Amino acid sequence: MDAIELGIVALKCLVIVAVLLTGFAYTTFLERKVIARMQQRLGPNRAGPFGLLQPAADGVKLIFKENITPVGVDRFVYFLAPIVSMVVAIMAFAVMPVADPITVTIGGQVREIRFQLADFNVALLYVLGITSLAVYGLVLAGWASNNKFALIGGLRSAAQMVSYELAMGVALVSVVLVVGSLSMNDIVDWQVAKGLPLIVLQPVAFGIYAITAIAETNRAPFDFPEAEQELVAGYHTEYTGMRFALFFMAEYINMITVSGLAATLFLGGHHLPFVERFTGNLPWFVDIGVFLAKVILALFLFIWIRATIPRLRYDRLMAFGWKVLLPISLANLALTAVVIAFLAR
């Protein structure tokens, strides 16, 4: 790895962080606008044209707020928890392919630039592994805050995420069985080569993934760790200012990540699997647009669901995860395995 290559990697890291943070800001804006419209309100419309500067105003407000540290907190863990949430949220995006690689000539050398920070043969497992660490931010925040509501929020998040992670993992294994690879690029290429997105072949897996993704990101109707009617604000009750903002950012970045994963695994990633049979391979900037459009579509669904479905009851949530989602995903996995075994002969 020479200096230029190192520079490219550093640049990619910067771009990912910058894009995710901007994406976070405007996802909150999108959410407020969409929910407002669904409730026949206008939503934020004072800061800038159409309220477009509202996220910036929010950011400034949060930065200048006082950071209050309550008495009796476990200081180290209290400071650590929001950082864990944020770092884990950003890390998960590293393996997401956003466009086809391009070749450029830098200093007389032809180099291939991938629109992806890293691709290794277990990229999907990497994402699952990193996202499974996201729960620590919530659990530790809940424990360190020395507050009953926060503690219950943290406990709920631990139980919920462990239960739903399992169904999600099993659902994704059936996708891996179909493709025969854990690499993100292989999964996208497979969908392009076959000319159909995996959502057609694995609708059940997609459904389970969509439900568990909402639970994993703690979004309504599964937002138990911070259920405001019961727990004040759940795990982040005792957090203010930028420390609270880090949790907020992590939640929205996680939404973007699971949406990107849904686009990559089930919707053909940065390609248009069926359309590209007629148009040929599209250039890289169109790829980015296609990927972005799919992510925004998924984010819109997230928001739509939040505006539509009320929160479940907590015991129903656990029962649904263990008694409905997990058996269905296991049956889907077994069925997929059997079909593949017979087709292979």
Place this chain on the structure above:
Amino acid sequence: MSGLDPAFLIVGALAIVTAVGMILAKNVVHSALFMVAHFGLTAVLYLLLSAPFLAAAQLIVYAGAIMVLVLFVVMLLGRQEALLDEPIVGQRWLALAALGVLGAALVRVAALGVPAAPEGGTAVVPPAFGSPAAMGDALYTQWVLPFEVVSLVLLVAMIGAVVIAHFQRRPRNEKAGNPAIAADATEIPSPRA
């Protein structure tokens, strides 16, 4: 990989530090956190040893699931400082003796020598090494018996946990349901005992 890869040494040293921290931490949650960090660093060690699948599995299973449940239980029990008395008489001396034996074994193994890297510094890793397919292949052909035995052990543990939880709850239910049968719940002989 040459034995003196600086990244390997740094990560290994950090892994040892976190392991020691886990033992020395007075607070149970801090102890668990050290353990999570240790598991994460172990995953990095696997990555450095060209076994990305193992690294991901380590993260998902140990750091992502098992330690979350450990934390869950610790938090349910509330904030407790570590017990300072010794449940087993003289356990520190016993631990020291066990450490001595293990240390001696380690020194002996080190004296036997690690397989030397071939000329040119780095050993060549076969392309499929550590891939999910290679792991699965080894697990379900060469090591199928130990694998099945382990899953049996886990099943037994699971049934055991269910039985313990079940028996603790059952007499109370009977007491509530029919006081004539269970006047004193603790004296009911369990049907499976």
